[in-house]
Amino acid sequence: MASVADNLTMALRKQIGAKLNVLLLRFFDQNKSGEILSRVTNDLDKITETLQTGLLKLLVAIGTIVGSLAVMFYYDVLLTIIFLVFMAICIIITRMLAGKNLKYAAFRQETLGTLTGIVEEYYTGRNVIKAYNHEKESMEQVCANTELNRKATQKADFLTNSVNPLIRLITRLSQAVIAVIAGTSMLKGTMSVGVVQAFFQYVNQTAEPLTQASYMINTIQSALASAERTFELLDSEEEIADTKTPVVLNRAKGTISFEHVSFGYDSSKLLMKDISFTVKPGQKIAVVGSTGAGKTTLINLLMRFYEVNSGKILVDGISSVDMTRQGLRQNFGMVLQDTWLFGGTIAENIAYGKPDATREEIVAAAKAAKVDYFIRTMPQGYDTMLDNEGGNLSVGQRQLLTIARVFLCNPPILILDEATSSVDTRTEKEINKAMQELMNGRTSFVIAHRLSTIRDADIILFMENGNIIEQGNHQELLIGNCETGLQA
Ligand SMILES: Nc1ncnc2c1ncn2[C@@H]1O[C@H](COP(=O)(O)OP(=O)(O)O)[C@@H](O)[C@H]1O
Numbered sequence: 001m002a003s004v005a006d007n008l009t010m011a012l013r014k015q016i017g018a019k020l021n022v023l024l025l026r027f028f029d030q031n032k033s034g035e036i037l038s039r040v041t042n043d044l045d046k047i048t049e050t051l052q053t054g055l056l057k058l059l060v061a062i063g064t065i066v067g068s069l070a071v072m073f074y075y076d077v078l079l080t081i082i083f084l085v086f087m088a089i090c091i092i093i094t095r096m097l098a099g100k101n102l103k104y105a106a107f108r109q110e111t112l113g114t115l116t117g118i119v120e121e122y123y124t125g126r127n128v129i130k131a132y133n134h135e136k137e138s139m140e141q142v143c144a145n146t147e148l149n150r151k152a153t154q155k156a157d158f159l160t161n162s163v164n165p166l167i168r169l170i171t172r173l174s175q176a177v178i179a180v181i182a183g184t185s186m187l188k189g190t191m192s193v194g195v196v197q198a199f200f201q202y203v204n205q206t207a208e209p210l211t212q213a214s215y216m217i218n219t220i221q222s223a224l225a226s227a228e229r230t231f232e233l234l235d236s237e238e239e240i241a242d243t244k245t246p247v248v249l250n251r252a253k254g255t256i257s258f259e260h261v262s263f264g265y266d267s268s269k270l271l272m273k274d275i276s277f278t279v280k281p282g283q284k285i286a287v288v289g290s291t292g293a294g295k296t297t298l299i300n301l302l303m304r305f306y307e308v309n310s311g312k313i314l315v316d317g318i319s320s321v322d323m324t325r326q327g328l329r330q331n332f333g334m335v336l337q338d339t340w341l342f343g344g345t346i347a348e349n350i351a352y353g354k355p356d357a358t359r360e361e362i363v364a365a366a367k368a369a370k371v372d373y374f375i376r377t378m379p380q381g382y383d384t385m386l387d388n389e390g391g392n393l394s395v396g397q398r399q400l401l402t403i404a405r406v407f408l409c410n411p412p413i414l415i416l417d418e419a420t421s422s423v424d425t426r427t428e429k430e431i432n433k434a435m436q437e438l439m440n441g442r443t444s445f446v447i448a449h450r451l452s453t454i455r456d457a458d459i460i461l462f463m464e465n466g467n468i469i470e471q472g473n474h475q476e477l478l479i480g481n482c483e484t485g486l487q488a
């Protein structure tokens with residue numbers, strides 16, 4: 001039984017793992033990561049735990065009850081019917097309690113999920129919490145949620161554990177009633193001592209499994225409540241599946257066009273309305289606009305992180321929905337404002353997009369990103385392990401590592417979303433030199449605020465409120481739109 005439960009959990013974990021990869025990004029926008037984590041860990045554990053202990057006992061109990069009842073019928077029908085009446089009462093009570101138990105167990109798991117979410121949030125924001133002297137408030141919030149969880153657990157536990165004495169009381173009552181009736185029949189001489197004795201033994205033998213079964217049915221509600229939460233995750237909306245007959249684009253030339261693209265994060269509210277532009281291979285596109293103008297959104301659509309509401313995005317003339325997501329994304333190299341490094345060596349982190357890269361290639365990429373010198377000052381050089389997502393590096397250093405990562409992949413299309421926003425001006429100048437080289441012959445989308453970037457661009461897309469309000473090169477925009485503030 002233990003292995004059945006373990007295998008079931010493993011199957012569920014695999015399903016969830018696959019599911020997390022195809023969930024809509026909106027799902028992650030809307031749910032706390034700690035909450036999702038709790039469903040994948042706590043809830044699954046609860047299912048395993050309950051099934052391991054409960055299911056076998058339940059099956060044995062039901063078997064014993066059915067067998068004993070058959071023999072009881074053989075000895076005396078009337079007494080068996082009386083016993084069945086009491087059994088029916090037990091079943092009714094069990095069902096009532098089970099319904100309540102399901103509700104309480106679901107609530108307990110929900111509070112546990114919330115608690116995990118809060119702890120995760122506070123853990124990642126610990127510096128801000130300290131900076132604003134919010135330790136006490138955070139602690140209080142954690143305590144309040146722990147208390148909520150305790151109460152919910154207590155209620156659920158009380159209910160589960162009250163099943164045993166309750167059912168036992170009823171089975172004992174049934175024994176008393178049967179004893180009186182059987183005793184009277186015995187005195188009247190209609191029943192032999194042997195039959196009464198045998199019947200009684202069977203009643204006794206049925207009572208305990210009945211209690212057990214009832215208890216187990218109630219315990220299993222915990223697993224059901226958790227299973228429901230797990231399946232809720234498994235039933236969440238998925239990305240549209242990749243097309244069955246994808247066009248393969250091994251290495252794009254780099255023509256990109258947006259054709260009447262409309263998009264909104266919330267389907268009821270459009271952010272972008274009817275965007276169109278075309279860039280030729282090797283062109284450098286500067287995307288400018290104030291914070292919240294929709295620059296990152298444009299990139300999100302280009303990478304197909306979100307689906308457009310209408311219109312088309314074409315890469316080399318092929319609509320991005322006619323390719324697999326993998327096929328599309330392998331043509332892009334992306335450096336973002338938020339860096340993501342994983343627990344591994346620096347070399348492994350640089351080689352993330354090309355795991356079979358040689359050490360020479362990795363070093364060359366690091367040199368190009370101007371991070372080689374810094375890596376050599378680390379205790380183990382390229383083999384230095386990064387703690388907790390690069391927690392032992394500065395933001396700028398982390399950014400340089402992700403830039404090296406793109407250098408190594410050598411993709412035909414580049415996306416730099418405020419990629420150098422966290423490095424100093426001197427390093428930025430150096431990187432820009434390297435970037436210039438990298439951008440040579442590649443279509444590059446650059447979101448940056450430096451004038452130099454904008455001036456060198458072949459096309460400037462000027463965005464506001466999700467829409468492109470001007471496009472052209474620096475000269476054209478300068479002449480046409482002194483009021484846009486671009487010339488500053
Ligand atoms: N994941 C998201 N879910 C909902 N709205 C979003 C999301 N990301 C961005 N937005 C909204 O879309 C608008 C454009 O954001 P963004 O493209 O990130 O701007 P920026 O030009 O600063 O990169 C903003 O108003 C922002 O609130």
Ligand SMILES: [Mg+2]
Nearest residue numbers: 295296297417
């Ligand atoms: Mg942005």
